Amino acid sequence: MKNNLGVIGLATMGANLAQNLADHNFRVAIYNRTGARTEELIKTYGKDRGLVPFYNLKDFIASLEKPRVVLLMVQAGAGTDAVLEEVCGLLQKGDIVIDGGNSFFKDTIRREAAAREKGLNFVGMGVSGGEEGARRGPAIMPGGSLAAWEKIKPIFSQIAAKDFKNDCCINLIGANGAGHFVKMVHNAIEYVDMQLIAEIYWMMKLGLRLKNEQMAEIFAKWNKDKLNSYLIEITGKILKTKDKKGKYVLDYILDSAGNKGTGKWTSLESLDLGVPSFSISAAVFARYISAFKKERIKISGYYKKNWIKTRLSAKQLEKALYAAKILAYAQGYELIYLASKKYNWNINLKELSRIWQGGCIIRAKFLDNLYRIFKETPNLENILLSKYFRAEISKNIKDLREVAAQAIKNSLPAPAILSCLTYFDSIASKNLPANLLQAQRDFFGAHTFQKKVDGEFFHYQWE
Numbered sequence: 001m002k003n004n005l006g007v008i009g010l011a012t013m014g015a016n017l018a019q020n021l022a023d024h025n026f027r028v029a030i031y032n033r034t035g036a037r038t039e040e041l042i043k044t045y046g047k048d049r050g051l052v053p054f055y056n057l058k059d060f061i062a063s064l065e066k067p068r069v070v071l072l073m074v075q076a077g078a079g080t081d082a083v084l085e086e087v088c089g090l091l092q093k094g095d096i097v098i099d100g101g102n103s104f105f106k107d108t109i110r111r112e113a114a115a116r117e118k119g120l121n122f123v124g125m126g127v128s129g130g131e132e133g134a135r136r137g138p139a140i141m142p143g144g145s146l147a148a149w150e151k152i153k154p155i156f157s158q159i160a161a162k163d164f165k166n167d168c169c170i171n172l173i174g175a176n177g178a179g180h181f182v183k184m185v186h187n188a189i190e191y192v193d194m195q196l197i198a199e200i201y202w203m204m205k206l207g208l209r210l211k212n213e214q215m216a217e218i219f220a221k222w223n224k225d226k227l228n229s230y231l232i233e234i235t236g237k238i239l240k241t242k243d244k245k246g247k248y249v250l251d252y253i254l255d256s257a258g259n260k261g262t263g264k265w266t267s268l269e270s271l272d273l274g275v276p277s278f279s280i281s282a283a284v285f286a287r288y289i290s291a292f293k294k295e296r297i298k299i300s301g302y303y304k305k306n307w308i309k310t311r312l313s314a315k316q317l318e319k320a321l322y323a324a325k326i327l328a329y330a331q332g333y334e335l336i337y338l339a340s341k342k343y344n345w346n347i348n349l350k351e352l353s354r355i356w357q358g359g360c361i362i363r364a365k366f367l368d369n370l371y372r373i374f375k376e377t378p379n380l381e382n383i384l385l386s387k388y389f390r391a392e393i394s395k396n397i398k399d400l401r402e403v404a405a406q407a408i409k410n411s412l413p414a415p416a417i418l419s420c421l422t423y424f425d426s427i428a429s430k431n432l433p434a435n436l437l438q439a440q441r442d443f444f445g446a447h448t449f450q451k452k453v454d455g456e457f458f459h460y461q462w463e
């Protein structure tokens with residue numbers, strides 16, 4: 001009997017996706033460079049339950065029904081290129097190879113073109129939800145040709161998470177690198193969401209002097225309203241988790257966060273595209289500066305801080321966080337909107353807002369508002385133009401300003417909060433002082449400046 005599809009790469013993600021596929025009655029051929037992982041997975045999942053182990057790539061490929069569908073879940077970068085070269089050499093015209101890793105979208109564009117030349121279908125597929133998502137239902141963002149999508153849709157729709165209406169969290173995002181692009185921006189939005197929550201936690205702890213249990217209760221309450229989301233939910237749980245000795249786990253975790261690069265890629269792409277994604281870069285830099293622990297210890301010794309107890313209420317923090325979240329998503333969605341134009345992807349933002357409702361890390365009630373907005377106005381360039389968010393911002397921006405001001409007065413670092421506000425104050429300004437920037441550039445470098453009235457470029461003899 002032939003296998004329905006094959007999975008290569010059986011570390012955390014591949015092993016869990018393979019089990020999820022087998023749970024849905026697919027016969028899944030599995031292969032990993034290091035055979036021990038394959039053996040381990042069969043031991044964990046059980047023999048003859050739909051996973052068919054292979055220790056040789058040729059036999060693995062030969063075991064698949066045609067057109068063959070091969071899912072790669074290997075390390076992004078050189079690892080993916082190495083496996084692809086081997087696999088593509090064994091596949092035949094019309095076969096489909098899917099890269100489900102976190103590949104950089106420009107690599108995906110290159111790989112798709114190379115595979116197409118060989119007559120193969122290449123799909124760059126963003127998969128979100130980590131280990132649990134892969135096992136129980138991830139949000140899936142495939143990028144590739146319509147023909148390839150139609151062939152893989154019946155398989156991956158079955159294992160995807162469900163949205164608020166119980167539909168599958170999967171749809172074709174666009175051609176070539178579109179799926180990996182939106183997965184990358186998803187991760188960057190996740191960075192900002194997380195950083196905003198962390199800054200609000202810090203305001204509660206140092207500014208309002210709240211105890212872990214009190215903060216946990218507030219987060220649990222927020223999770224029942226507009227801020228309802230996976231990240232708010234787990235923050236509440238983290239805050240109250242105690243170890244066996246009765247100590248709060250959060251309180252002995254080092255304040256130094258790492259990253260795997262998708263936030264950096266998004267910031268670089270924003271710079272390349274000329275899109276002002278202030279908060280995405282701020283959230284990346286916040287992680288970088290957290291890793292400067294030794295330097296922070298040294299410098300903080302010279303600049304003592306006096307914490308003043310702030311008079312903010314939990315309600316104000318909630319409203320500020322909600323306003324900042326709207327502004328973070330405004331930046332992320334605008335980046336996708338403009339990239340979609342540049343790369344001719346025609347990304348459907350309504351569908352994307354639906355796909356992100358389940359399985360992924362940024363899943364949130366909030367995404368239903370985005371879904372409704374893009375249903376009404378599919379080509380909206382900025383969510384701040386929508387009637388709904390205009391009203392929401394006007395109800396909550398005062399609190400964001402107050403929280404930002406309190407953070408500054410109390411020397412509490414709040415890069416994500418401040419950058420969201422800066423984004424808003426800039427994008428909502430009809431006039432900016434960039435006329436002076438033009439004048440300065442023309443003064444010292446004869447770069448010319450553009451005139452208000454006729455838009456003509458002009459050089460002035462300043463001296």
Ligand code: NAP
Pocket residue numbers: 008009010011012013014032033034037073074075076078079080082083100101102103127128129130131
């Ligand atoms: P990983 O640690 O990123 O990669 C390990 C896997 O890649 C192993 O199967 C390893 O094989 C294989 N590999 C690496 N270099 C190889 C090479 N040159 N030739 C053949 N195989 C090679 O695994 P992961 O965390 O499961 O992630 C898989 C992919 O999904 C990655 O692209 C990752 O970025 C993405 N992703 C991860 C998560 C997550 O939460 N972990 C979430 C979404 C997406 P060996 O066992 O032989 O070393």
